[in-house]
Amino acid sequence: MQSSPYVLGRTHLPIIMLKVLLALVPAIVVDVWLFGPAILVSLALASAGALTFEAIALALRGRSVVGGLMDGSALVTAWLLALSIPSIAPWWLTLVGVFFAIVVAKHLYGGLGNNIFNPAMVGYAVLIVSFPVPMTHWAAPLSLAGQSLDLHDAILWIFGNHLPDNQTLDAISSATPLDTLRTQLKLHHTVEAIRTMPGFGHFGGTGSEYVALAYLAGGLYLLADRIITWQIPLALIGSLAAMSAIFWLIDPSAWASPMFHLAAGGTMLGAFFIATDPVTAATTPRGKLLYGACIGLLIWLIREFGAYPDGVAFGVLLMNIAVPLIDSWTQPPPYGHKGTPA
Amino acid sequence: MDIKGYLLILVGTVLVNNIVLAKILGMCPFFGVSKKLETAVGMGAATTFVLTLGSGTSYLIDHYLLGTHLAYLRTISFIVVIAGIVNFTEMFVRWASPVLFRVLGIYLPLITSNCAVLGIPLLNVQGQHDFIQSLLFGFGGSVGFSLALVLFAGLRERLEGADMPVIFRGTSIAMITAGIMSLAFMGFAGMVKP
Amino acid sequence: MNPYREIILNGVWKQNPSMVQVLGMCPVLAISTNITNALGLGLATALVMAFSNAGVSLVRNHVTPDTRIPVFILIIASMVTIIDMTMNAFVHPLYLVLGIFIPLIVTNCIVLARTEVFASKNTLLPSMLDGFMMGIGVTLVLVILGAIRELAGKGTLLSGIDLALGPVARHWVIHVIPDYPGFLLSILPPGAFFGLGLIIAARNWIDQRHKAAARTPTSTAPVLAESQQA
Amino acid sequence: MIAAILVMALLGVLLGSILGYSAVRFHVEDDPIVEQIDAILPQTQCGQCGFPGCRPYAEAIASGAADINRCPPGGEAGIHKLAELLGVEFKPFGDDAAPAKPKSVARIDENTCIGCTLCLQACPVDAILGAAKQMHTVIDAECTGCELCIAPCPVDCITMVPVAETVSNWRWKYPVTPLVQVHH
Amino acid sequence: MKRQLSHFHGGVHPADHKSESSGRAIAIAPIPPQLIVPVRQHMGEPARPCVQPGDRVLKGQIIAHAEGYVSVAVHAPTSGTVTAIEDRPVAHPSGLNDTSIVIEPDGQDLWTTRTPTDWRNMPPSSLRNILRDMGIAGLGGAVFPTWIKLNPGRREKIPLLLLNGGECEPWITCDDLLMRERADGILQGAAIMQYLLGADEIIVGIEDNKPEAIAAMQTAASKCRHPVDVVGIPTLYPSGGAKQLIKVITGREVPSGGRSTDVGVATFNVGTAFAVHRAINHGEPMISRVVTVTGNVAVPQNHEVLLGTPMQELVRLAGDTAEPVSGYIMGGPMMGFDIPDISAPVVKATNCVLVKSVSLFPPPPPAQECIRCTRCADACPAELQPQELYWFSRSQHFDKAVAYSLFDCIECGCCSHVCPSHIPLVHYYRYAKSEISATRQAEKAANHARERHESRLARLERDEQERAARLAQRSGAKTSGDDARQSAIQAAMERARANQAESTE
Amino acid sequence: MKAMFRSAARSAGLLLAYTVVGGAVLAAVYAVTHNTIQKNEDDARRKLVAETLTPGSYNNDLLQGQFTLPHDPLLGNGDTGSLAWQAREQGIPVAVVLEATAPDGYGGEISLLVGVTRQGNISGVRVVEQHETPGLGDYIELAKSRWIHVFDGRSLSNTTDTGWQVKKDGGQFDYVTGATVTPRAVVKAVHHALQYVAAHQKILFSSHPGDHS
Numbered sequence A: 001m002q003s004s005p006y007v008l009g010r011t012h013l014p015i016i017m018l019k020v021l022l023a024l025v026p027a028i029v030v031d032v033w034l035f036g037p038a039i040l041v042s043l044a045l046a047s048a049g050a051l052t053f054e055a056i057a058l059a060l061r062g063r064s065v066v067g068g069l070m071d072g073s074a075l076v077t078a079w080l081l082a083l084s085i086p087s088i089a090p091w092w093l094t095l096v097g098v099f100f101a102i103v104v105a106k107h108l109y110g111g112l113g114n115n116i117f118n119p120a121m122v123g124y125a126v127l128i129v130s131f132p133v134p135m136t137h138w139a140a141p142l143s144l145a146g147q148s149l150d151l152h153d154a155i156l157w158i159f160g161n162h163l164p165d166n167q168t169l170d171a172i173s174s175a176t177p178l179d180t181l182r183t184q185l186k187l188h189h190t191v192e193a194i195r196t197m198p199g200f201g202h203f204g205g206t207g208s209e210y211v212a213l214a215y216l217a218g219g220l221y222l223l224a225d226r227i228i229t230w231q232i233p234l235a236l237i238g239s240l241a242a243m244s245a246i247f248w249l250i251d252p253s254a255w256a257s258p259m260f261h262l263a264a265g266g267t268m269l270g271a272f273f274i275a276t277d278p279v280t281a282a283t284t285p286r287g288k289l290l291y292g293a294c295i296g297l298l299i300w301l302i303r304e305f306g307a308y309p310d311g312v313a314f315g316v317l318l319m320n321i322a323v324p325l326i327d328s329w330t331q332p333p334p335y336g337h338k339g340t341p342a
Numbered sequence B: 001m002d003i004k005g006y007l008l009i010l011v012g013t014v015l016v017n018n019i020v021l022a023k024i025l026g027m028c029p030f031f032g033v034s035k036k037l038e039t040a041v042g043m044g045a046a047t048t049f050v051l052t053l054g055s056g057t058s059y060l061i062d063h064y065l066l067g068t069h070l071a072y073l074r075t076i077s078f079i080v081v082i083a084g085i086v087n088f089t090e091m092f093v094r095w096a097s098p099v100l101f102r103v104l105g106i107y108l109p110l111i112t113s114n115c116a117v118l119g120i121p122l123l124n125v126q127g128q129h130d131f132i133q134s135l136l137f138g139f140g141g142s143v144g145f146s147l148a149l150v151l152f153a154g155l156r157e158r159l160e161g162a163d164m165p166v167i168f169r170g171t172s173i174a175m176i177t178a179g180i181m182s183l184a185f186m187g188f189a190g191m192v193k194p
Numbered sequence C: 001m002n003p004y005r006e007i008i009l010n011g012v013w014k015q016n017p018s019m020v021q022v023l024g025m026c027p028v029l030a031i032s033t034n035i036t037n038a039l040g041l042g043l044a045t046a047l048v049m050a051f052s053n054a055g056v057s058l059v060r061n062h063v064t065p066d067t068r069i070p071v072f073i074l075i076i077a078s079m080v081t082i083i084d085m086t087m088n089a090f091v092h093p094l095y096l097v098l099g100i101f102i103p104l105i106v107t108n109c110i111v112l113a114r115t116e117v118f119a120s121k122n123t124l125l126p127s128m129l130d131g132f133m134m135g136i137g138v139t140l141v142l143v144i145l146g147a148i149r150e151l152a153g154k155g156t157l158l159s160g161i162d163l164a165l166g167p168v169a170r171h172w173v174i175h176v177i178p179d180y181p182g183f184l185l186s187i188l189p190p191g192a193f194f195g196l197g198l199i200i201a202a203r204n205w206i207d208q209r210h211k212a213a214a215r216t217p218t219s220t221a222p223v224l225a226e227s228q229q230a
Numbered sequence D: 001m002i003a004a005i006l007v008m009a010l011l012g013v014l015l016g017s018i019l020g021y022s023a024v025r026f027h028v029e030d031d032p033i034v035e036q037i038d039a040i041l042p043q044t045q046c047g048q049c050g051f052p053g054c055r056p057y058a059e060a061i062a063s064g065a066a067d068i069n070r071c072p073p074g075g076e077a078g079i080h081k082l083a084e085l086l087g088v089e090f091k092p093f094g095d096d097a098a099p100a101k102p103k104s105v106a107r108i109d110e111n112t113c114i115g116c117t118l119c120l121q122a123c124p125v126d127a128i129l130g131a132a133k134q135m136h137t138v139i140d141a142e143c144t145g146c147e148l149c150i151a152p153c154p155v156d157c158i159t160m161v162p163v164a165e166t167v168s169n170w171r172w173k174y175p176v177t178p179l180v181q182v183h184h
Numbered sequence E: 001m002k003r004q005l006s007h008f009h010g011g012v013h014p015a016d017h018k019s020e021s022s023g024r025a026i027a028i029a030p031i032p033p034q035l036i037v038p039v040r041q042h043m044g045e046p047a048r049p050c051v052q053p054g055d056r057v058l059k060g061q062i063i064a065h066a067e068g069y070v071s072v073a074v075h076a077p078t079s080g081t082v083t084a085i086e087d088r089p090v091a092h093p094s095g096l097n098d099t100s101i102v103i104e105p106d107g108q109d110l111w112t113t114r115t116p117t118d119w120r121n122m123p124p125s126s127l128r129n130i131l132r133d134m135g136i137a138g139l140g141g142a143v144f145p146t147w148i149k150l151n152p153g154r155r156e157k158i159p160l161l162l163l164n165g166g167e168c169e170p171w172i173t174c175d176d177l178l179m180r181e182r183a184d185g186i187l188q189g190a191a192i193m194q195y196l197l198g199a200d201e202i203i204v205g206i207e208d209n210k211p212e213a214i215a216a217m218q219t220a221a222s223k224c225r226h227p228v229d230v231v232g233i234p235t236l237y238p239s240g241g242a243k244q245l246i247k248v249i250t251g252r253e254v255p256s257g258g259r260s261t262d263v264g265v266a267t268f269n270v271g272t273a274f275a276v277h278r279a280i281n282h283g284e285p286m287i288s289r290v291v292t293v294t295g296n297v298a299v300p301q302n303h304e305v306l307l308g309t310p311m312q313e314l315v316r317l318a319g320d321t322a323e324p325v326s327g328y329i330m331g332g333p334m335m336g337f338d339i340p341d342i343s344a345p346v347v348k349a350t351n352c353v354l355v356k357s358v359s360l361f362p363p364p365p366p367a368q369e370c371i372r373c374t375r376c377a378d379a380c381p382a383e384l385q386p387q388e389l390y391w392f393s394r395s396q397h398f399d400k401a402v403a404y405s406l407f408d409c410i411e412c413g414c415c416s417h418v419c420p421s422h423i424p425l426v427h428y429y430r431y432a433k434s435e436i437s438a439t440r441q442a443e444k445a446a447n448h449a450r451e452r453h454e455s456r457l458a459r460l461e462r463d464e465q466e467r468a469a470r471l472a473q474r475s476g477a478k479t480s481g482d483d484a485r486q487s488a489i490q491a492a493m494e495r496a497r498a499n500q501a502e503s504t505e
Numbered sequence F: 001m002k003a004m005f006r007s008a009a010r011s012a013g014l015l016l017a018y019t020v021v022g023g024a025v026l027a028a029v030y031a032v033t034h035n036t037i038q039k040n041e042d043d044a045r046r047k048l049v050a051e052t053l054t055p056g057s058y059n060n061d062l063l064q065g066q067f068t069l070p071h072d073p074l075l076g077n078g079d080t081g082s083l084a085w086q087a088r089e090q091g092i093p094v095a096v097v098l099e100a101t102a103p104d105g106y107g108g109e110i111s112l113l114v115g116v117t118r119q120g121n122i123s124g125v126r127v128v129e130q131h132e133t134p135g136l137g138d139y140i141e142l143a144k145s146r147w148i149h150v151f152d153g154r155s156l157s158n159t160t161d162t163g164w165q166v167k168k169d170g171g172q173f174d175y176v177t178g179a180t181v182t183p184r185a186v187v188k189a190v191h192h193a194l195q196y197v198a199a200h201q202k203i204l205f206s207s208h209p210g211d212h213s
């Protein structure tokens, strides 16, 4: 039996997912341009892995495999995971991450819509905790490395752990600016001195600052198309900027600037694409503000005081835990529950 | 020890070395009393009260009664003291305020078999904490316990409606959820140097 | 069914403390990083449970209602302290690894639960057996979990066995996967939760298959509504 | 040795006095749980639980003498509620439990009824009208469908008729979408 | 004078499809060969038939009396013979049958005596009784007895009478056409309502996609002796919902669980006002209404239809198109329901018969999982969190659903409309609501049974004591009557159980 | 009131009986196991300290040679000081083992034992406690890798001050790519410990080093 309404709107779930993928494309293009084509290999690998795991999980659970694959959510997860780990990560690393994302974090909970933790970030967290070494070997920007892996070399490296004769891992990889900053601060260098080291650009890391700008552009597109709402990105960026600004103003030589925090690491990706995952984020308007602001705060705390270089994944996961409570405490009063003016 | 030190103990016990998710203590109530938010809050409050009190009392017993000489009586005397506190609190609350009893009382008997309650005093001894530190450690530890419990209960209530594979329903998914929570809490690693 | 068989089956499968009752979880989760530790703590627990149940069963008719629990706890705590000192004296390295979790057997709720549920109502022998088998149930899960975590985490089995059995046992360690890079998560707390979650799911699966096999093939029970939404 | 015994004795005396004192000083009566259980039972008074009516069953549950899964008219929803009230695990109906039936009411065949009043005496909710030697009828709205009146009837003129689905008691069914894939 | 309007939260803009049927004037539908008049056409107790098969009835004659408080009478739509009183298919989502009075028209269409009422000189309570006997129920959809709503009760008066000309559902134009063609009658009905309510003010709210109706009503209003304010409101579904309309016009919110009167407003459909006018000023009971027949038909149009006319007659009048018919909806596409059997009659609630085709109303795509995107929450005019209601309804956690205000849902369908996963959300809410209502009903029944059981036990106890006393008086001997009774019940139960065992074998 | 007292007394009496019996049993077990436990603990410590010394280069009981060092920035120890052990051959001090702390490890403090011969050469270094990232920074533990042997035989004289750095910073010490923080901290701490020994050579190798603190 069909129940009313008989006319449905024109938004479709697969289209939403497709648009999210589309919004990621500018950043991918910039990444290829500035860091070489390795990211394409890891995106393809993650996508293939995610679709395979998704299909297996759907089949085991007795659900429609085609219907499940067509919704596109597995691809979004795969891309976001691939974009948050080093592009030159070995193949097994990517696959382990995708496995934890798709199978453990998503399908054990019942698949799309039923999961409580952001799948991509569960994958990332498992990897950074278990394999910190490959997880901190990031591709060096072309402008610094001088030499780079072309597509063929990248495939050989990722799948075969094999580098061209004239290259070393040290030459093609580098620590991220966030990582360098924290280790150098420990050696009592000032922020100003550290910022002059290679790997730092105008306001973020060399190259990665432009990738961040591309994420921002993609995010604004999602906002404009009303795929995401403004509350989470704004609150996240706002609280991260506010926290870093306060400490930066107190002592600019010991604390990184707000600009740096926004442009470095996964801030932009996190603010527009990850913290906004509708399934695992808070849903009420006030809840979204609180959720975003807390993630921003946690990112800052983890970056400045924690052991892990970037706090986006942990911030998001920690707030995922609190989402049910946030949602139930920030329920807006329905029509007729507000107390009527006499 | 200054204010900053005390603050660090609190942050450390509540977040960084969360008694449940990092130290793996108090698992039974964590899984047993987290099916409903309401009961989780009650259990958290009751545990916080008993643990803080028990932590302080245990310190006094260890310091003034046992010393190094009778250290082997630590376990038994701590548990006796805690059982006494729990029992007294239970009967007192029940008599003094039926309302409060309905909120907290039914959880009190469960507290004696929460190993965090004995674990924290023992950790206090191990860490050579003074009286104030012991109190704070007990309080922070139990707040950490309550925090994890309440958050977990929220998640489990939501999971009730999820369409998950049958064999994972119930305890199994609760374990996996606790695992991911513990993974997330690892994000606090390094904030307070151990 | 033979009552003793029933007791054994309850401890190991039907009422398994770790998988079904979800009691006494802390040691199971915290100490299962490898088989050696798991075995050590499991057996210690089984011994404590057997003797505590025995003690309680002996005194069960000589307690008043309001002193019952405290007396039980006293008995358990004494047993634990004895085991604690004995292990400290005779398997010192293992004792150091298990650390705080030996005294914590006192608050292991499964111990108190069994004294309450079983020993306070039964005679000496069944009580001892019940305590011991419940302990074996815990040990079983501990060892399986320990094996999984050790294997996934380090690619070995029985590492650290020399702690319990002395240096002779050093080369008993089995390197199942040579040159394994190690999967750290497995040995960290999250790994404990994941592992136990999987074990419980596996148990559910076996139970389900069992039930499905037992059900008559003609049964046309309606499918649960909740499975109807894709 | 002496020190140990002294310390332990001290603790024992302390603990014992606290317990003994507070047990008497703070003594309170228990909440009447029977009422709360009885409020959950469907009051069909049908005895399918093996007790002569809902209240006796409630008393049995309260005293721990009966399981919570014995009342078929209450359905699984009833068991869930009992489980929640008593803080125990939900327990599905055992295999021996009577299968749930559609709600029915008793109907007396007016041509056969001899007016013996036996059914009237058996009905726990006074849903049957009539006097000696006169034809009896069932008030549909009052009948709980407990079937207690059927057995006593000497001429077997009482039957249970399922309550028909009408526009006023019709319910919306669980939505089933085209994508349904049933578990195997 | 420009009124300051407010907004309600959410709402949607489905394509309105009004022009198909609004271009043609209201036609009078012919008398069908058979009229099927259900006794339950209004909300509340069904009316009680007062005719027998074989009786001759005149047009407008009462054929079923109002039964109980929330009820109204039912009348013969034309003159003829009652041929049967039996269960017939009715317009209801269940597709079930219901008691109906079947009339064979004689074609003469003879009226009973019609007596206009001098309402200005009549006590309100008598006037309300007349409306009840005239069968007036709300034509806005809920078909609630109008006479009850016209009672200010303990309040001295209801300050604002709000006429609902919103007609926000796509496709439907019956109120539009009624306002264009019979604006004067509507306002005369409103005057009667104003008298009954003691209202200070009359406002007519009309969506601004109906400029002709607004103009017609304004013209009529300017001719009225009492001031009537005709207000154009922004077109946004469901602005015609009483709560939404009140919010737009007055800025006030009807408290949850309360009624419009709690904020000093009484809301009536314009058709209801017109029916009140016909009933009081002309003595004509509610025997017909305007029905839009539209969708996949050759001539979409509004008809004035006798209640009881089988819908298939209307569909035939409208003619076929080339496209095959894929079904029929009673009401609009947002809130209406499927009619499995098109022989079901037009009733007071029938504002529209919408004929479906696959191209106009494609079958819904398979539902996917909810991704908590909250588009539904953004669209919900009741300001609920539909994704949460769905989560709890789907998993049958009804307590939670109620806690999240399930019963404040007006089933408007906005949430399902916008859902990118195309989840039949409203269906889930209807399911949950009817399960919850059934449970509540069962609880009530249980309490009632408990009381009866207890009073029976008390009575038996009393009887027993009396008998024992009598016996003691008589012989001084003590018999255990109680035991006897117990064993009787015991025996009854034994036999019952034995019976049961037999029957299950 | 009386009932209360009686109830309290009865419970107290009952529990008294149990605690007395329990206390006696525990005390008895303690008496039996006490010495073994003490010996176990001493053995364990002895073994650890001995690991940083060349086997056979001394013949005293190391625990007999235990003494306390006062607070010193070079040792990174706290106000309560730290422990040290003297190894003697025929009563003549031939080496000392000191507790040293590297404060700037990646995950917090790293506790070390540093063995130094009378000649000022390192006889061995062991990590006692560390919180480095498992799998990354924990290669300083002997159980994970042989890295810690890089110090064997080093002295202030055979390695210059600039040499006391990891290779990446221009020194002589190897490290694992991607984890430089940890070895940096350890190298620095060992270097400091050597400097401390050099500065306090006389006292440390006197026959009663503990008296000077």
Ligand SMILES: Cc1cc2nc3c(=O)[nH]c(=O)nc-3n(C[C@H](O)[C@H](O)[C@H](O)COP(=O)(O)O)c2cc1C
Pocket: E070, E140, E141, E142, E143, E144, E148, E149, E150, E241, E242, E243, E258, E259, E260, E261, E266
């Ligand atoms: C039992 C019951 C009693 C009602 N009593 C009144 C009343 O006294 N006055 C009134 O204006 N409406 C009364 N209503 C009508 C409703 O509040 C509401 O106005 C009507 O159902 C129209 O609903 P709608 O706005 O969704 O079409 C009553 C409804 C019910 C179900």
Ligand SMILES: Cc1cc2nc3c(=O)[nH]c(=O)nc-3n(C[C@H](O)[C@H](O)[C@H](O)COP(=O)(O)O)c2cc1C
Pocket: E137, E138, E139, E140, E141, E142, E143, E144, E149, E164, E165, E166, E167, E168, E169, E238, E239, E240, E241, E242, E243, E267, E268, E269, E270, E272, E273, E335, E410, E411, E412
């Ligand atoms: C979503 C929704 C939409 C409605 N749309 C209209 C409408 O367009 N016109 C109307 O008269 N009543 C509409 N109603 C019914 C009104 O809420 C209200 O019941 C009616 O105006 C009361 O008048 P009545 O008693 O004369 O029917 C709607 C109700 C709901 C819940």
Ligand SMILES: Cc1cc2nc3c(=O)[nH]c(=O)nc-3n(C[C@H](O)[C@H](O)[C@H](O)COP(=O)(O)O)c2cc1C
Pocket: A128, A132, A136, A175, A179, A180, A183, A307, A308, A309, F106, F107, F132, F133, F134, F136, F137, F138, F168, F177, F178, F179, F180, F181, F182, F183
């Ligand atoms: C999660 C994480 C944990 C780390 N743990 C350690 C560690 O324990 N020891 C260490 O030396 N470096 C550790 N590092 C690496 C340092 O941050 C730093 O990148 C490394 O020491 C390389 O320094 P270099 O650029 O001077 O070679 C870790 C990095 C990450 C991301």
Ligand SMILES: Cc1cc2nc3c(=O)[nH]c(=O)nc-3n(C[C@H](O)[C@H](O)[C@H](O)CO)c2cc1C
Pocket: A016, A017, A020, A073, A074, A076, A077, A078, A080, A101, A106, A111, A112, A113, A114, A115, A117, A118, A119, A120, A121, A227, A228, A273, A274, A275, A276, A277, A278, A279, A280, E371
């Ligand atoms: C705006 C948006 C953001 C998303 N972000 C994520 C994400 O951060 N991680 C992820 O695994 N999936 C993401 N998804 C995909 C999908 O929602 C996610 O896999 C679900 O959590 C799976 O149930 C996103 C989808 C949308 C529409």
Ligand code: SF4
Pocket: D041, D042, D043, D044, D045, D046, D047, D048, D049, D050, D051, D052, D053, D054, D055, D057, D070, D071, D072, D073, D074
């Ligand atoms: S089975 Fe019948 S008598 Fe027993 S509780 Fe249920 S309804 Fe009452």
Ligand code: SF4
Pocket: D105, D106, D122, D123, D124, D125, D126, D127, D128, D138, D142, D143, D144, D145, D146, D147, D148, D149, D150
């Ligand atoms: S009439 Fe019969 S079935 Fe109905 S309540 Fe009475 S005894 Fe039960």
Ligand code: SF4
Pocket: E369, E370, E371, E372, E373, E374, E375, E376, E377, E386, E387, E390, E415, E418, E419, E420, E421, E422, E423, E425
């Ligand atoms: S619109 Fe649909 S998918 Fe989005 S939150 Fe609502 S129900 Fe879920």
Ligand code: SF4
Pocket: E376, E379, E380, E381, E382, E383, E384, E386, E408, E409, E410, E411, E412, E413, E414, E415, E416, E425, E426, E429
């Ligand atoms: S149908 Fe209910 S939940 Fe959905 S939009 Fe309308 S009022 Fe809100």
Ligand code: FES
Pocket: B025, B026, B027, B028, B029, B113, B114, B115, B116, C023, C024, C025, C026, C027, C107, C108, C109, C110
């Ligand atoms: S073992 Fe039960 S709480 Fe720790």
